[in-house]
Amino acid sequence: MNEDLQKIIDHENESWSHIFRKKLINDKQNPKKFSSYWDEKYYKELTDYVNFLFSKYHYSNLLEEGSGSGRSSILLNSSIDKTLLDISQDALEYAKHISRKFNIENVKFVVGDIFQLPFKEQTFDFIWSIGVIEHYNILDIQDVFKEAIRVTKPNGMIAFGVPNFYSGPILKAWTLKYMPKSVQGYRLGTENFYKEKVLKNALVDVAKKEGRNIEYLEARYFGNPLPVESPIWMINSIGKMLEVLFPKNKFIMMIFCKFKK
Numbered sequence: 001m002n003e004d005l006q007k008i009i010d011h012e013n014e015s016w017s018h019i020f021r022k023k024l025i026n027d028k029q030n031p032k033k034f035s036s037y038w039d040e041k042y043y044k045e046l047t048d049y050v051n052f053l054f055s056k057y058h059y060s061n062l063l064e065e066g067s068g069s070g071r072s073s074i075l076l077n078s079s080i081d082k083t084l085l086d087i088s089q090d091a092l093e094y095a096k097h098i099s100r101k102f103n104i105e106n107v108k109f110v111v112g113d114i115f116q117l118p119f120k121e122q123t124f125d126f127i128w129s130i131g132v133i134e135h136y137n138i139l140d141i142q143d144v145f146k147e148a149i150r151v152t153k154p155n156g157m158i159a160f161g162v163p164n165f166y167s168g169p170i171l172k173a174w175t176l177k178y179m180p181k182s183v184q185g186y187r188l189g190t191e192n193f194y195k196e197k198v199l200k201n202a203l204v205d206v207a208k209k210e211g212r213n214i215e216y217l218e219a220r221y222f223g224n225p226l227p228v229e230s231p232i233w234m235i236n237s238i239g240k241m242l243e244v245l246f247p248k249n250k251f252i253m254m255i256f257c258k259f260k261k
Helices: 003-028 037-057 089-101 138-150 168-176 196-209 232-245
Strands: 061-065 081-086 107-111 124-130 152-163 214-222 252-259
Touching (some): 003 089, 037 214, 037 232, 037 252, 081 089, 089 107, 138 152, 138 196, 152 168, 152 196, 196 252
Parallel strands (some): 061 081, 081 107, 124 152
Antiparallel strands (some): 152 252
């Protein structure tokens, strides 16, 4: 592993460990399961679709790389065997808290590196990450894909989500990046903007090199286009209308890659 990549990994570990330490302290004092109505709707939309995939293809287990809170995996059907991997022990402690909050028990927590997954080949039916790969350059991303493919079963699937820089929440976070620290709210940091075609092509190239045949490759968008703090009436009226008119302006872009048997 080169020094530049190691510096990025160390930076992400330090930054997110700090964030999740604070989240754990704050969340223990907050009985609510979701931070907002927007948040709850987003997770429902995303997990409904992934649950559908698990049912359609008879999948039974998953790995979430760079899991952070792991909420997306934790909220999936309870019958799914779930493994959450993160380089940050603080992130995993927060994920454990989230799993207890939702009374989900069949979750494994593993400290590990997405570039060197501590699992045997063809271990998982479904591997995904959300808000992870955009912190790296395209060559490093291809190394992440290579490792993910290695531990994916035949007929399995890998998926990855990146922030959609044309959505309200991300545009707000981009604006806050240039505002004084006294202005509260999530702001962008080391994220890179990658177009759908670039990420798809990178994944196809790696799959070919690894001798894996792709059954299908698709992009889907999840999450209301409006900022997270938007009132419920606005999310359910203006936000819903925007979802229909501009589906590619939703919060996150997920790319799903299904492999052939």
